[in-house]
Amino acid sequence: MLPRKRRSWAEPYKMKMVELLKxxxxxxxxxxxxxxxxxxxxxxxxxxxxxxxxxxxxNSMSDQQWSAFMLGDEAYxxxxxxxxxxxxxxxxxxxxxxxxxxxxxxxxxxxxxxxxKKGQYVPGNMYFTTxxxxxxLAGGKFVDVIIDEAHDPTSLxxxxxxxxxxxxxxxxxxxxxxxxxxxxxxxxxxxxxxxPFSMENLKALRKLTSRHGIPIIHDMTRVAExxxxxxxxxxxxxxxxVREIVREIxxxxxxxxxxxxxxALVNIGGFMATNNAEVFEEARNLVVVYExxxxxxxxxxxxxxxxxxxxxxxxxxxHQAARIGQVVYLGEKMQSFxxxxxxxxxxxxxxVDAKSFLPxxxxxxxxAQALAAEIYVDSGVRTMERGVVSAGRKPNGENYFPKLExxxxxxxxxxxxxxxxxxxxxxxxxxxxxxxxxxxxxMVYEPKYLRFFQARFEKA
Numbered sequence: 001m002l003p004r005k006r007r008s009w010a011e012p013y014k015m016k017m018v019e020l021l022k023x024x025x026x027x028x029x030x031x032x033x034x035x036x037x038x039x040x041x042x043x044x045x046x047x048x049x050x051x052x053x054x055x056x057x058x059n060s061m062s063d064q065q066w067s068a069f070m071l072g073d074e075a076y077x078x079x080x081x082x083x084x085x086x087x088x089x090x091x092x093x094x095x096x097x098x099x100x101x102x103x104x105x106x107x108x109x110x111x112x113x114x115x116x117k118k119g120q121y122v123p124g125n126m127y128f129t130t131x132x133x134x135x136x137l138a139g140g141k142f143v144d145v146i147i148d149e150a151h152d153p154t155s156l157x158x159x160x161x162x163x164x165x166x167x168x169x170x171x172x173x174x175x176x177x178x179x180x181x182x183x184x185x186x187x188x189x190x191x192x193x194x195x196p197f198s199m200e201n202l203k204a205l206r207k208l209t210s211r212h213g214i215p216i217i218h219d220m221t222r223v224a225e226x227x228x229x230x231x232x233x234x235x236x237x238x239x240x241x242v243r244e245i246v247r248e249i250x251x252x253x254x255x256x257x258x259x260x261x262x263x264a265l266v267n268i269g270g271f272m273a274t275n276n277a278e279v280f281e282e283a284r285n286l287v288v289v290y291e292x293x294x295x296x297x298x299x300x301x302x303x304x305x306x307x308x309x310x311x312x313x314x315x316x317x318x319h320q321a322a323r324i325g326q327v328v329y330l331g332e333k334m335q336s337f338x339x340x341x342x343x344x345x346x347x348x349x350x351x352v353d354a355k356s357f358l359p360x361x362x363x364x365x366x367x368a369q370a371l372a373a374e375i376y377v378d379s380g381v382r383t384m385e386r387g388v389v390s391a392g393r394k395p396n397g398e399n400y401f402p403k404l405e406x407x408x409x410x411x412x413x414x415x416x417x418x419x420x421x422x423x424x425x426x427x428x429x430x431x432x433x434x435x436x437x438x439x440x441x442x443m444v445y446e447p448k449y450l451r452f453f454q455a456r457f458e459k460a
Contacts, residue, residue, distance in 0.1 A: 009325055012318040013414060016063060022046055029377045029423050037456025038373040038441055040382050049421050051412070052400030056347050057103075057261035057268055058412035062313060065265065065306040072302025077293055081308075082303035085271075088308040092243065092315060093220070093250045095273035097280035099287050100297030100304060104221060104259025105130040105271035109290060111217065111257055112138040115281045116181040123171055124184035125163050126150060126191050129390055129450055131184060131219060131257075136395075140181055143171055148191040151403040153342040153353045158233045159228070160195035160344075161188065163205050177212040185253065186219040187226035191386060193406065194222070194327075194346025196229035199237060199248065206252040215276075218253040221262045222360050225347035228320040243315040255279065262348070265310035265413055269303045323413055329422040330409065337429035341405065349410035352428065354387060357407075358438055363388050365460050366442025368405045371431070371458075375407070379427035389443075391450045 024032070024047055033233030036042035040053060051058065061069075073080040084099065087099050101107045108131050116122065124131075125146040132142045145167040149157040163185065173182065185205070189195045209216055227245035230237050236247055250256065256275035260266050272287075274280050284294045291298035299307075313319060324347055332344035340356035354368035363368040368387035375381055386408045392402035409424060431438075441457035 009322070010324075011322045011459050012316075013062070019077050021049055023049060025379060029380055029437055033373050033376055037445065037457055037458070038369065039457060040376055040384055041453050042456070043382060046383040047208075047378075047380070049428040050416065050423065050424060051382045052349065052409045053260055055381045055410045055412050056259060057266070058415065059164050059261075059265045059267070060412070060414040061265060061267070061310070062414075063323055064313070065309045068305040068309045069302045072300060072305045072381075074301045077295060079088055079295055079304070081304040082168060082295040084308045085304040088272060088311045089271065092247065092271065093223075093256070095250060095256060095278070096275045097273065097283075099272045099280070099294060100299050101254065101272060101284045101287065101291050102298030103133065103261055103268060103269045104219075104270040105227060106258055106291050106298060107257035107259075108134040110283050110286045111255070111272050111279075112140065113286060114141040114279055115215070115217070116216070120179055120181040121175055122181050122184055123163075123168055124237075125161055125186055125197060126189050128186060128190055128219065129392070129452070131186075131343075133449055135184075140220070145183075146189065146192065150189065150195060153193070153351075153404060153406075155354075156344055158344060159198040159201060160192055161186065161197035163197070163444055165201075165204060165208055168205075168208065172212055172214075177214055179320075180212075180214050182215040182217045182254075183209055184217050184219055186221070187249070188222035188229070188347040190222075190348075191390075191402075191404065192346075193342030193351040193378050193404070194225070194348045195342075196226040196233075196345075196347065199230050199234055199245070202249065202252050215254040216252065217455050218250065218256040220250070220256045221259045222348055223249060224263045224314045225324060227315075228317075228324055228388035229347065230264055231317075240318050241315075244315050246315055260307045260310065263314045264307050265306045265314055266303065267364075269299050269307045271297070293445045304453065323411075326418070326421065327411055327420060329334070330411070330425060333421060334428060337425065337432065339425075339428055339432050342404070351386065351404075351406040354405045354407050357432065358435055358440075360436060361438070361440040363401055364399070365442065366457065367440060368407050369457060370438055370441050371407050374431050378431050379423060380426050381427050383407050385452060388457060392451060 009420040116138040149155040150160040260269040340353040342351040368385040387405035440460040443454040
């Protein structure tokens with residue numbers, strides 16, 4: 001008897017409008033990447049065929065979101081749209097107080113200024129670029145307390161986003177609980193390859209931090225994706241909905257920052273949430289300085305309307321199964337070509353292990369940056385570096401050299417088809433076949449902060 005073949009699946013939506021794409025020649029792409037200083041962030045989007053640079057603000061909104069868009073109340077103060085957003089956050093996430101911001105880093109800025117005192121430590125389950133910058137600018141010091149498996153791209157640990165409780169205990173014992181501003185807990189850890197934490201780990205973490213009076217601040221940018229993995233991988237949650245799991249995750253945390261441009265399916269927007277009335281009062285004051293009045297926070301009413309609908313849509317089980325299913329499809333296709341990727345396959349993209357892909361290029365010649373440029377030249381597919389360039393510099397000026405040197409293929413939600421994924425995998429395979437001819441890069445321009453956005457390179 002033949003083994004049963006896995007049935008095909010289809011996206012839980014149909015297309016109502018399309019955007020036409022420009023195709024280019026290899027020679028045109030070669031000129032474009034040289035002009036961009038081998039930085040895919042500096043490419044004009046019209047010269048990109050399949051854009052997997054990021055899933056931030058690049059999602060397709062639904063007809064319901066576009067309908068809500070037209071209902072936006074653009075009042076400067078007390079917008080009806082704000083109260084709809086507030087109600088959605090209360091209903092689906094459970095946080096008491098919210099401050100809208102133009103996007104996630106606006107929330108990170110405000111929260112860091114309020115909660116971090118100079119010299120305090122901020123442990124977290126792996127750094128994220130903008131988060132760490134805001135923490136450092138506020139006088140804090142980030143400390144990585146993620147489990148060791150997260151730094152190993154070949155580890156099959158199902159929850160590589162987990163906090164190592166012993167690492168956290170050691171930090172508390174060494175520095176004292178009063179020297180820890182808060183713990184930042186990211187859902188589906190981006191820099192680890194979109195890897196989730198488990199509910200079991202979160203519960204144990206909550207017990208530990210409560211004992212020491214340390215708040216947990218939730219980077220909930222991809223909380224629904226994390227909830228889907230909990231549903232699929234933790235037996236106790238197999239029969240719970242994504243919506244129920246998300247609400248439970250939030251219940252174990254004290255506040256959150258959210259870039260709604262990811263999970264919540266909008267092109268712009270975010271918020272800061274807290275259960276602490278004093279923190280809320282201070283944030284309500286600071287948001288006026290940096291973002292806008294506390295009932296719009298740098299957003300138009302229409303953006304808040306679309307976000308409220310997007311939050312609800314993001315919690316649909318079928319949506320998450322299709323969203324992560326497409327990522328799995330691309331990952332398995334790449335594996336079939338022998339391409340080294342971070343395992344297990346994560347939630348928002350495929351992360352190619354550039355160290356294994358280009359073993360002849362030393363990390364100080366930016367192998368992930370070089371690989372992203374080569375893939376663009378091959379097919380017009382735009383990806384991004386997540387390695388030494390993204391990691392930036394230490395306070396003493398030396399480069400951070402993270403164990404993970406990755407190229408991120410990030411999938412926007414509800415945008416591309418399986419055929420697009422085939423093109424991406426086949427292009428990466430073509431580059432893999434000639435990988436030993438690829439040269440490294442040297443950096444010729446470096447901005448002061450978040451250099452991966454604007455740095456320029458030339459062939460080494």
